[in-house]
Amino acid sequence: MVNRTPVIAIIGAGIAGLEAARQLNDLGYKPILIEKAPVTGGHVAEWNRLFPDMSPAADLVQSLESQTAKVRTMTGTEIASINRLKDGYSLILSDGETLVCEAVLFATGFHLFDASKKEEYGYGIYEKVITNRDLEQWFNTRHDPRIGHPKAVGFVHCVGSRDVKAGNTQCSKVCCITAIKQAIEIKEEFPEAEVYCFYMDLRLFGKKYEDFYIKAQRDCGIHFIRGRVSEVGEAIDGRVVVKAEDTLSGKPVKVTLDLLVLMAGIICNSDAQHYAQQVGVAVDDDGFLKSRDNVGAIVESSRPGIFFAGACTGAKTVPETLAEARSAALAIHRYFSKRG
Amino acid sequence: MDFGFKLNPSSAVNLDTVDRARYDRLVQLEPDALTCIGCGSCSATCTAAPWSGMSVRKVILGLQRGQDDEVDSMLSRCMLCGKCTMVCPRGINTRHLILTLCRLNRKGEIVR
Ligand SMILES: Cc1cc2nc3c(=O)[nH]c(=O)nc-3n(C[C@H](O)[C@H](O)[C@H](O)COP(=O)(O)OP(=O)(O)OC[C@H]3O[C@@H](n4cnc5c(N)ncnc54)[C@H](O)[C@@H]3O)c2cc1C
Ligand code: SF4
Ligand code: SF4
Ligand code: SF4
Numbered sequence: 190m191v192n193r194t195p196v197i198a199i200i201g202a203g204i205a206g207l208e209a210a211r212q213l214n215d216l217g218y219k220p221i222l223i224e225k226a227p228v229t230g231g232h233v234a235e236w237n238r239l240f241p242d243m244s245p246a247a248d249l250v251q252s253l254e255s256q257t258a259k260v261r262t263m264t265g266t267e268i269a270s271i272n273r274l275k276d277g278y279s280l281i282l283s284d285g286e287t288l289v290c291e292a293v294l295f296a297t298g299f300h301l302f303d304a305s306k307k308e309e310y311g312y313g314i315y316e317k318v319i320t321n322r323d324l325e326q327w328f329n330t331r332h333d334p335r336i337g338h339p340k341a342v343g344f345v346h347c348v349g350s351r352d353v354k355a356g357n358t359q360c361s362k363v364c365c366i367t368a369i370k371q372a373i374e375i376k377e378e379f380p381e382a383e384v385y386c387f388y389m390d391l392r393l394f395g396k397k398y399e400d401f402y403i404k405a406q407r408d409c410g411i412h413f414i415r416g417r418v419s420e421v422g423e424a425i426d427g428r429v430v431v432k433a434e435d436t437l438s439g440k441p442v443k444v445t446l447d448l449l450v451l452m453a454g455i456i457c458n459s460d461a462q463h464y465a466q467q468v469g470v471a472v473d474d475d476g477f478l479k480s481r482d483n484v485g486a487i488v489e490s491s492r493p494g495i496f497f498a499g500a501c502t503g504a505k506t507v508p509e510t511l512a513e514a515r516s517a518a519l520a521i522h523r524y525f526s527k528r529g
Numbered sequence: 530m531d532f533g534f535k536l537n538p539s540s541a542v543n544l545d546t547v548d549r550a551r552y553d554r555l556v557q558l559e560p561d562a563l564t565c566i567g568c569g570s571c572s573a574t575c576t577a578a579p580w581s582g583m584s585v586r587k588v589i590l591g592l593q594r595g596q597d598d599e600v601d602s603m604l605s606r607c608m609l610c611g612k613c614t615m616v617c618p619r620g621i622n623t624r625h626l627i628l629t630l631c632r633l634n635r636k637g638e639i640v641r
Binding site (some may be wrong): 406410415440443444 | 531560594
């Protein structure tokens, strides 16, 4: 094992995996991408335009894919088991192949919360209730009979996030800005529509995000209502009736909508937990993989040779994910440089 | 007929039917009003607030929720001192907004 180019198995070929593979390849290592889905790009491949610049998501994915064209990429491949060796790991893949590598990078990303679990919001029950993912897909395909020509549209923040009842107390971090982005896009698409955002707190932390908020308010006249939607019902004409408290005026509010978009949150990917157990890395209270240190070593696990990048350790934006992927590649480089 | 009891009217705001004519006109004339974040700085700094209940925040919100009586009663308490304008983090000229609002009737027509 000593004299060969170190092989690094990257689990997951979302943007984190792709970017790390690109960097590791440039640094002279041999990254191998193992992707369970039939295509690479992960969640970003499902999105349409990305905040904050509204750049096409497909461009980013294509650029990462073309820059990793030389990296061995196994799509449609799962990992049956991972075993620790003396100074590396062996992965048994779903096609029967055994892959021996010197380091493993988890880039397994997140799962989107299954919005039908919040039954009171009626996803999967009422026709006019969709999710953030459905809306991104509609922006891409323009095909979704539920959408039509809405005159009143609502967005529900924090669906499955910050919610003990849903089993996720963490904030998903990207859904406030995604809601505002999508609200603006809906308003641009249907200028006559009244658009409402129901929020508990607006958490708009990133560069240019506040500009989105001001744009949503001033240019688009989107109504922001501070109050968590308590329940959704269906009116006789198939529209949906939303109830909440307007906590700023202390009064209950009710509104009938043609479309309700649920901002499903970012939750941990249970696959990653399963592998983590096999190699002996810790899982955090929120179910995400546990970094060695949440300040100085996010991309490192507590085990030598196991690294993390992207949303497998918690909700991340695209630029954060890419930065972490580069950082993980450097951490891996340092690991091998020290090992000699 | 007297049944010996009465029902309280619902305090719920129905956004389907609420009349926002005055608000819509106000934001045409004062688009910055749209950017209010309900922070309450204006009310906290208002010299009239502790005695009169004046609150620019509640005025802007009340207009959106069709609470015209409350809005008018608050407006009548303002001394137009302009202190609220100095603190608004969104840079809304709240004093000017109050003046503009005083010129509009409930239908949003300029009457003064
Ligand atoms: C609705 C929505 C909109 C968003 N819009 C934006 C935006 O506009 N701008 C922005 O900055 N951020 C946005 N984000 C955040 C963005 O999606 C994430 O930052 C990004 O997806 C994280 O990339 P990742 O590679 O870490 O994870 P993922 O995208 O989740 O990719 C993980 C990859 O790993 C694969 N995988 C998982 N498990 C296994 C396994 N067991 N074996 C093999 N492969 C596996 C998956 O199939 C997937 O390809 C949005 C998020 C949401 C929910
Ligand atoms: S980012 Fe906003 S919508 Fe998403 S969980 Fe956090 S507070 Fe809720
Ligand atoms: S202008 Fe009116 S609302 Fe503003 S601080 Fe003075 S009295 Fe209060
Ligand atoms: S200070 Fe400005 S932003 Fe804050 S509540 Fe008053 S008007 Fe709105």
